[in-house]
Amino acid sequence: MEQKTLDVRSLTVCIQTMKGMIRPVNDVSLEVPRGGIVGIVGESGCGKSMTARAVMGLIRYPGKVTGGSVYLEGREITSLPEKERRKLRGAEISMIFQEPMTSLNPVMKVGKQVEEAVLLHTNCSKEEARAKTLDIFREVEIPEAEARYNCYPHQLSGGLRQRVMIAMAAVCRPKLLIADEPTTALDVTVEAQILKLLERLRDAGTGVLLISHSLGIIARVCDYVYVMYAGQIVEQAETEVIFDRPAHPYTRGLLRSVVSLREGAGTLETIPGVVPNLLRLPAGCSFSLRCGMCTERCEKDAPRLLETEPGHKVRCFLAEKEGVR
Amino acid sequence: MSGCLLEARELTKEFPAAGKKRIHAVSGVSLKIREGETLGLVGESGCGKSTLGKLMIGALKPDAGEVFFRGKNIIAMTEREFKPLRKELQLVFQDPYASLDPRMTVRDLVAEPIETWGLCANRKETTLRVQDLLRAVEIPEEFLCRYPHQFSGGQRQRIGIARAIAADPSFIVCDEPVSALDVSVQNQILNLLKALKASRKLTFLFISHDLSVVRYLADRVCVMFLGKVCEIGPTEEVYLHPRHPYTRFLLDAVPVPDPSQRGKEIRLLKGEPPSPADPPSGCRFCTRCPYAAARCAAEDPELRDLGGVQAACHFADKAFSV
Numbered sequence: 046m047e048q049k050t051l052d053v054r055s056l057t058v059c060i061q062t063m064k065g066m067i068r069p070v071n072d073v074s075l076e077v078p079r080g081g082i083v084g085i086v087g088e089s090g091c092g093k094s095m096t097a098r099a100v101m102g103l104i105r106y107p108g109k110v111t112g113g114s115v116y117l118e119g120r121e122i123t124s125l126p127e128k129e130r131r132k133l134r135g136a137e138i139s140m141i142f143q144e145p146m147t148s149l150n151p152v153m154k155v156g157k158q159v160e161e162a163v164l165l166h167t168n169c170s171k172e173e174a175r176a177k178t179l180d181i182f183r184e185v186e187i188p189e190a191e192a193r194y195n196c197y198p199h200q201l202s203g204g205l206r207q208r209v210m211i212a213m214a215a216v217c218r219p220k221l222l223i224a225d226e227p228t229t230a231l232d233v234t235v236e237a238q239i240l241k242l243l244e245r246l247r248d249a250g251t252g253v254l255l256i257s258h259s260l261g262i263i264a265r266v267c268d269y270v271y272v273m274y275a276g277q278i279v280e281q282a283e284t285e286v287i288f289d290r291p292a293h294p295y296t297r298g299l300l301r302s303v304v305s306l307r308e309g310a311g312t313l314e315t316i317p318g319v320v321p322n323l324l325r326l327p328a329g330c331s332f333s334l335r336c337g338m339c340t341e342r343c344e345k346d347a348p349r350l351l352e353t354e355p356g357h358k359v360r361c362f363l364a365e366k367e368g369v370r
Numbered sequence: 371m372s373g374c375l376l377e378a379r380e381l382t383k384e385f386p387a388a389g390k391k392r393i394h395a396v397s398g399v400s401l402k403i404r405e406g407e408t409l410g411l412v413g414e415s416g417c418g419k420s421t422l423g424k425l426m427i428g429a430l431k432p433d434a435g436e437v438f439f440r441g442k443n444i445i446a447m448t449e450r451e452f453k454p455l456r457k458e459l460q461l462v463f464q465d466p467y468a469s470l471d472p473r474m475t476v477r478d479l480v481a482e483p484i485e486t487w488g489l490c491a492n493r494k495e496t497t498l499r500v501q502d503l504l505r506a507v508e509i510p511e512e513f514l515c516r517y518p519h520q521f522s523g524g525q526r527q528r529i530g531i532a533r534a535i536a537a538d539p540s541f542i543v544c545d546e547p548v549s550a551l552d553v554s555v556q557n558q559i560l561n562l563l564k565a566l567k568a569s570r571k572l573t574f575l576f577i578s579h580d581l582s583v584v585r586y587l588a589d590r591v592c593v594m595f596l597g598k599v600c601e602i603g604p605t606e607e608v609y610l611h612p613r614h615p616y617t618r619f620l621l622d623a624v625p626v627p628d629p630s631q632r633g634k635e636i637r638l639l640k641g642e643p644p645s646p647a648d649p650p651s652g653c654r655f656c657t658r659c660p661y662a663a664a665r666c667a668a669e670d671p672e673l674r675d676l677g678g679v680q681a682a683c684h685f686a687d688k689a690f691s692v
Contacts (some may be wrong), residue, residue, distance in 0.1 A: 261627045289628050
């Protein structure tokens with residue numbers, strides 16, 4: 046990792062709820078290299094989307110970023126005034142969401158929506174903006190780009206809507222693209238096309254932070270993976286390493302839970318229990334309640350994220366004991 | 371695996387759409403479900419999987435075609451004749467958040483089907499039966515008086531399953547029962563369904579867009595595309611030697627959790643499924659199929675027997691150069 050597009054250090058988000066304070070993102074550090082795809086994987090409620098929103102600067106009241114910093118190509122952005130951050134969004138960092146229908150304006154032609162992003166962030170004339178929009182439509186393989194320019198979101202299929210979203214996110218050539226479950230609402234054959242598109246953006250030099258619950262998607266496109274659980278990163282490593290020698294019991298459980306397409310099985314592996322309520326986290330390791338290898342120490346103390354081999358970090362006492370390989 | 375429990379013959383269902391168009395949800399589907407088996411039904415969204423599931427249990431009336439349950443045509447029955455059969459045919463829904471009444475306690479939710487069918491003499495007996503059912507789906511008894519919002523998604527799905535099995539049905543349509551759940555919880559539900567199927571001698575129609583899940587549960591699998599059956603056969607055979615080009619692409623597109631496959635060029639299907647309001651002539655897959663010939667656009671292929679597997683493709687017996 047020579048040049049970092051994104052460098053997040055000890056990011057913490059707190060939300061004051063009626064029942065108490067929760068920390069959906071707890072001391073999260075991560076990096077996205079230039080022209081790389083980095084994945085965050087975890088179950089619902091583990092804080093992966095919150096992390097993305099915090100990077101974008103989209104945490105709303107009662108949520109609050111209470112600590113840490115975010116560097117975009119070496120420039121700290123969390124301390125910037127809101128006006129400056131708004132200039133970054135859409136130009137240097139952009140984001141695509143799971144459900145494209147809810148993120149597009151239903152009463153505005155999709156071409157105009159993409160054009161709007163161009164006009165906001167560059168000094169283009171209207172004609173130039175339109176030309177740029179059509180170019181990016183062709184680049185993300187929207188068929189009959191000119192005809193689609195005048196469509197409203199409801200006239201497009203789910204796959205095309207997601208392509209419009211990607212076009213909108215990519216039109217200003219951002220340094221970083223955050224994709225939050227971009228294919229969850231799509232069919233597998235369309236999903237494969239969208240993933241291909243993300244890889245093409247990566248090849249063009251954009252850093253991609255891909256958030257997904259699917260290990261299949263992570264394995265297919267990511268170079269490096271962060272595994273999140275209850276607001277914390279519990280393991281991080283290169284994709285091959287995570288799949289080859291996962292060290293955290295949670296990662297192991299997740300990998301064992303993947304239902305194989307290639308072979309049938311007797312009984313499926315499961316992780317007992319459910320994701321803990323952030324209001325009632327156990328005193329020690331947050332995974333201790335569901336962990337098959339939980340010891341007394343795990344119930345008392347919280348493990349730290351430690352490096353077990355170069356580029357591979359694990360938050361578990363057992364991995365610590367096994368030592369540096 | 372004995373006889374045929376349910377049989378669909380030439381089922382067709384269309385829905386009206388804007389501009390006098392009609393959505394061809396299910397077009398001339400015939401299939402048999404054997405007693406005690408799990409038939410997996412896969413396909414992309416909008417291909418008519420859920421509509422077919424509802425038609426099979428008489429929850430929707432088809433425009434044409436018949437459904438036979440234990441040899442009796444349930445479509446031709448009057449409401450009164452059909453009513454006793456209704457408890458034999460149950461449904462588990464996709465969204466455990468939307469399918470439970472938020473103002474009913476777990477006890478009342480699970481008791482509802484028991485009371486509807488008058489299966490228990492009094493309230494006490496009903497509660498005992500509810501407790502049995504909750505035990506079967508592994509919900510702690512002390513939760514009897516809780517409301518749906520107090521449960522996690524997986525637990526809610528268990529309650530939905532308890533409702534479906536409450537009247538001792540013989541056939542259950544599971545319509546995407548795990549797609550709203552996290553992986554770790556998804557497997558708990560799949561294991562539960564498999565165990566219940568064995569202990570209660572159930573027959574399943576298991577609808578899912580997730581091919582891996584279907585592989586785990588189904589004895590046979592049926593692949594649909596735009597309201598028609600492309601391929602149907604024993605799960606192993608279909609997954610290992612898909613005959614229909616669509617099945618091949620579908621299997622290829624599933625992301626495999628194996629990073630060594632990363633960067634490997636996968637063959638992508640061009641475009642997206644055509645609109646069911648305006649299906650192409652001939653073979654419905656022909657506009658996306660890279661092997662399509664002139665014949666495909668002109669002539670709709672019939673399901674043909676190809677050594678245990680049936681596929682609807684003019685060229686299914688030829689080896690595709692892939």
